[in-house]
Amino acid sequence: MNFCGFSFDTDTRGQISRLAQSGRLPHAVIIESKSDEQAQNLAALLSAYAVCESGDRPCGECRQCKNALANAHADISYLKPDSKSKSGKYSIDQMRALAVDAQVRPNDARAKVYIFKECDKRLQEVTQNAFLKLLEEPPQQIYFFLLVKNVNALLPTIRSRCTVIRAGGEEAVSDEARESAKAIVTAMLSPREYDLLLALTAMTDKTQQAGILLAVKNHLRDALVTLSGGNADSDPELARRLASKLTRKKIIELIELNGSCDYRLKQNSNITLLTTWLCGEYRRIIWQR
Ligand SMILES: [Zn+2]
Known part of the structure; x- marks a missing residue:
């Protein structure tokens, strides 16, 4: 995957590469990043x-790429907030106009792209609802990219129809996700499979999944740091327990497993099957000799 001179962190590069490998760009992508x-x-x-x-x-x-990267492509629109809106929001009228425009064939390229910036501020619920129909039945070769600081600013109906990519920086993890992650990591060290399965049921809450996985990953990273003689920042005691139980190689394997789980979640895999699979994989890595 050519990143065209942009620098992204490892996680983000991994997410984009996996998308590219699948050979199919989803027609609607939410880009979540703390950094505009x-x-x-x-x-x-x-x-x-x-x-x-x-x-x-x-x-x-190619010419198409160069124009796209220079933000000067005729078929790539960065939506501006409605000029009539004092608070700088997208309007329902704009969504209607967009639905009409999306039916028109591209000028120059094989696809058309619409980019919505600062959706946290600009895309109100009522406008999201107006946008939903277009999102559900998009014309051929139309792509929507929704830029947000926090994916939860968007309605679940919108989120469920989009692929989410998180770019750069640490995202906010809720206290609830943090607690669930700690329970999962603790249960990983239990010899009883049931403990881990039970802890993993927290993942059935869709709004918490990504945060839980991220927090689990942070615990694993802390364990790596501890193994290398450094200080873990969040939960040193748990990091020490992990580090005393697991080899470096196993911890890295667990971190990689977390990454592929995150990817499967975004593909809307069945969550019960996924947690059962995850439980089995965690235990295979941890308990294998
Ligand atoms: Zn090109």
């Missing part, structure tokens, strides 16, 4: 991916 700049970089990269003419997308070299 990173979110826009990622939107520009995915836009180039959508319009690129090369076999190895995005090539970064």
Whole structure:
């Protein structure tokens, strides 16, 4: 995957690479990032991916890519808030106009892209509802990228129809997700499979899944730090227990497993099957000799 000169953290690069490997760019992507700049970089990269003419997308070299990366492509629109809105929001009228525009074939490229910036502020619930129909039945070769600081600012009906990519920086993890993650990691060290299965039921709450996985990963990273003689920041006691039980190789395997689980979740895998699988994989890695 060519990142066209943008620098993203390892997690973000992994998420984009997996999308590219699947060979299919989802028609609706939520880009969640604390950094507006990173979110826009990622939107520009995915836009180039959508319009690129090369076999190895995005090539970064063809005319389509260059225009996309320069934010100067006729078929890539950065939606501006409605000029009539004093508070700088997208309007329902705009969503209606967008639905009409989306039916018009691209000018130049094989696809059209619409990018919504700062959706936390600009995309109110009523406007999201107006947008929903278009999102559900998008015309061919239309892509929507929704940029948010926090994915929970969007309605569940919108979220469930989009693929979420998180770009850069640490995201906010709720206290609830933190607690669930701690219970999961503690249960990983229990010899009883049931303890882990029970702890993993917290994952059935869709709004908590990503936060839980991230918090689990942080515990595992802390264990790695502890193994290397450093100080864990969040829960040193748990990190020490993990480090005394697991080898470096196993911890890295667990972190990688977390990454592929995150990916499966975004693909809307069946959560019961997923937690059962995850439980089995965690235990296989931890208890194998
Ligand atoms: Zn290209």
